[in-house]
Amino acid sequence: MTDGFRERYGPWALVTGASEGIGESFARSLAARGLNLLLVARRAGPLDALAAELRAAHGIQVRTATADVARPDLLAVLDALAGGEEVGLVVHNAAFSALGPFLERSFADLQQVIDVNCRAPLAMAHHFGKKMAARGRGGIVLMTSLAGGQGTPMVASYAASKAFEIVLAEGLWDELRPAGIDVLACRAGATRTPSYEASRPRKKVPLMEAGPVVEEALAALGRQPVVVAGRLNRAVNFVMQRLLSRSAAIRFMGKHTRKMYE
Numbered sequence: 539m540t541d542g543f544r545e546r547y548g549p550w551a552l553v554t555g556a557s558e559g560i561g562e563s564f565a566r567s568l569a570a571r572g573l574n575l576l577l578v579a580r581r582a583g584p585l586d587a588l589a590a591e592l593r594a595a596h597g598i599q600v601r602t603a604t605a606d607v608a609r610p611d612l613l614a615v616l617d618a619l620a621g622g623e624e625v626g627l628v629v630h631n632a633a634f635s636a637l638g639p640f641l642e643r644s645f646a647d648l649q650q651v652i653d654v655n656c657r658a659p660l661a662m663a664h665h666f667g668k669k670m671a672a673r674g675r676g677g678i679v680l681m682t683s684l685a686g687g688q689g690t691p692m693v694a695s696y697a698a699s700k701a702f703e704i705v706l707a708e709g710l711w712d713e714l715r716p717a718g719i720d721v722l723a724c725r726a727g728a729t730r731t732p733s734y735e736a737s738r739p740r741k742k743v744p745l746m747e748a749g750p751v752v753e754e755a756l757a758a759l760g761r762q763p764v765v766v767a768g769r770l771n772r773a774v775n776f777v778m779q780r781l782l783s784r785s786a787a788i789r790f791m792g793k794h795t796r797k798m799y800e
């Protein structure tokens with residue numbers, strides 16, 4: 539259902555982590571809905587290639603910024619990129635996962651988890667939320683994870699940061715609704731992306747493709763605070779959240795992630 543999407547969430551959408559994987563799929567789906575795009579990632583090559591392709595295919599405007607979303611002046615970079623255009627939709631998709639044993643990661647890595655997965659979405663929701671509230675419309679999507687539903691060994695800091703995004707989106711979903719702003723946390727399970735494949739999981743698990751994750755997120759925006767993408771992921775989430783005790787759910791996740799990453 540794309541009718542009225544551009545009027546509700548356009549004319550410009552900002553997507554972080556847009557050059558590949560789920561972020562690239564967001565860029566493609568939003569371009570197909572006629573939104574102009576502000577795309578952010580650290581590497582210029584793939585970002586610029588995607589921008590050129592989407593301009594040619596959809597006749598939209600696409601601007602890119604090569605920036606780490608952890609940088610302290612992120613909002614200034616994003617304002618310069620937007621150049622005063624109306625940003626009606628913000629998708630925070632870039633993430634840092636700090637896989638592996640907690641005590642073996644450097645503290646700098648753990649801080650990067652906070653900066654990319656917590657500080658950046660908080661700053662963007664606050665900054666662009668104010669502009670959206672002044673216009674009386676807009677949308678904010680935070681890409682998060684099944685891992686954010688409970689503590690998850692071997693990715694403890696990542697899971698905690700993903701819980702932050704879920705709870706932030708839930709609160710803002712209700713608080714910002716009267717201002718005309720729709721907020722959504724999209725919780726993905728294992729999804730076939732270059733980043734997932736680069737993590738070299740030793741155990742094979744069923745993977746979703748990025749496209750359907752994004753379509754489920756965009757369909758849920760404005761309808762609910764949180765969506766778990768994919769039927770299998772919803773079943774797993776039901777077991778974890780409703781049937782297992784909290785400690786059993788954590789141990790279940792631990793067994794699974796140790797097999798994948800220890």
Ligand SMILES: NC(=O)c1ccc[n+]([C@@H]2O[C@H](COP(=O)([O-])OP(=O)(O)OC[C@H]3O[C@@H](n4cnc5c(N)ncnc54)[C@H](OP(=O)(O)O)[C@@H]3O)[C@@H](O)[C@H]2O)c1
Nearest residue numbers: 555557558559560579580581606607632633728729731733
């Ligand atoms: N794939 C999965 O299995 C899975 C499962 C659950 C949840 N998720 C969530 O879905 C989202 C997307 O995941 P993904 O698998 O597509 O991979 P990802 O590594 O989170 O995102 C890849 C994209 O983000 C960019 N990026 C990474 N770090 C960045 C940073 N610090 N600043 C700016 N851009 C950055 C990458 O380009 P550059 O390298 O050029 O910066 C690339 O465009 C994440 O929020 C993740 O937590 C994914």
